[in-house]
Amino acid sequence: MTGTSAAREHAGSAERRVEGRAIAAAWTGFGVGVVAGLVALAGEPRPIAGEGSVALPAAGIAAIVTAASFAASWLLHRRDETAPMPGWQRAVSTASGAALTVAFAAVAYLGALAGAEVLARGLVGLAAPPVLGAALTGVACAAGAWLAAQAGAALRTRDLATLLFVFLAIGTVLAMLTSDDPRWWQRHFSQLGVGGGPGAWAFNGTIVVAGLLVAVIGLYLGRDLHRWLGDAALPRIAGVVGGFVLAGALLAGVGAFPLPDARLVHNIAAFGSIAAFAATAALLLAVIPERPLPLVLTTAGLGAGVGAALLLWRPLGLLNVAALEAIAVGLAFVWLTTLVRTIATVAPDASRPSGARSPLRPGLGA
Secondary structure, three states, rough: OHHHHHHHHHEEEEEEEHHHHHHHHHHHHHHHHHHHHHHHOOOEEOOOOOOOOOOOHHHHHHHHHHHHHHHHHHHHHHHHHHHHOOHHHHHHHHHHHHHHHHHHHHHHHHHHHHHHHHHHHHHOOOEEEEEHHHHHHHHHHHHHHHHHHHHHHOOOOHHHHHHHHHHHHHHHHHHHHHHOOOHHHHHHHHHHHHOOOHHHHHHHHHHHHHHHHHHHHHHHHHHHHHHHHHHHHHHHHHHHHHHHHHHHHHHHHHHOOOOOOOOOHHHHHHHHHHHHHHHHHHHHHHHOOOOOHHHHHHHHHHHHHHHHHHHHHHOOOOOOOOHHHHHHHHHHHHHHHHHHHHHHHHHOOOOOOOEEEEEEEEEEEO
């Protein structure tokens, strides 16, 4: 058997092993979800969504099962990878895993609620008995456990960018479906977070977790840049990671301080996150030794698109603030996706334990 054939056989065996574990996690999640659902939903039939519905306990159970599945998969597949790393590198990996566990729980929770809202609109008037509610809970748990087990085994930076977009879409749709103000779009997206209804906490919670995901994407980008550029670039990479963490923290502040409860803090966090993201993007382009043409063109397109949108908003008045925000977020996601995919083409897949005692002083050996 040639070296290439052996490598392919090994990769295929590893992929089958990961898939087998994910399927086992899905069946385990289904069983746990059914049993927990029967306990939580015992009694009279309930509506699918809304007050006193199947959705809330089912979403909570799915979030717990999904978080447990991701944490177990992460620990199983990452413990050997982090063993030879210095303390600071292990700490970064541990922080990433903890943050992602919270994020996957939030994705499962909001995903179950959004699915229930859609299902309730298709099955108007249905009251689910405990057995049906438990079955739906089991399905939500199985889906969350399977996805989380896959992610814990082999989560890449490009997957995180996709997860961020999907999570923002799910949370925003759920907030729109349950908003107290059906004409929120005539103002701005932050209007979805106003009030004490389910739409408000869904939107604000989505923004908080999205900020967490932005910070984790920064940590993963730092990992990829280190695999590519080595210890000599650690101080510059630390600046990029710090910028993403700051942008994520400010974005989380947008959801943590909603309008109109803390208008000043909300606005500072909103504009600060934009500024931090722009500054980090500029720093990142300076760190990369060779600026690939697709990334340069996408960056130029981002600037031109946002500039054109601003002109259409003021002074032309053809867009309102909600449309301006949607365009800016969409273009930023296109840029972020281009960035992570571009770096993925040059960064090695293999783990790279650092030889530095500190990321800010790479000359000190570990």
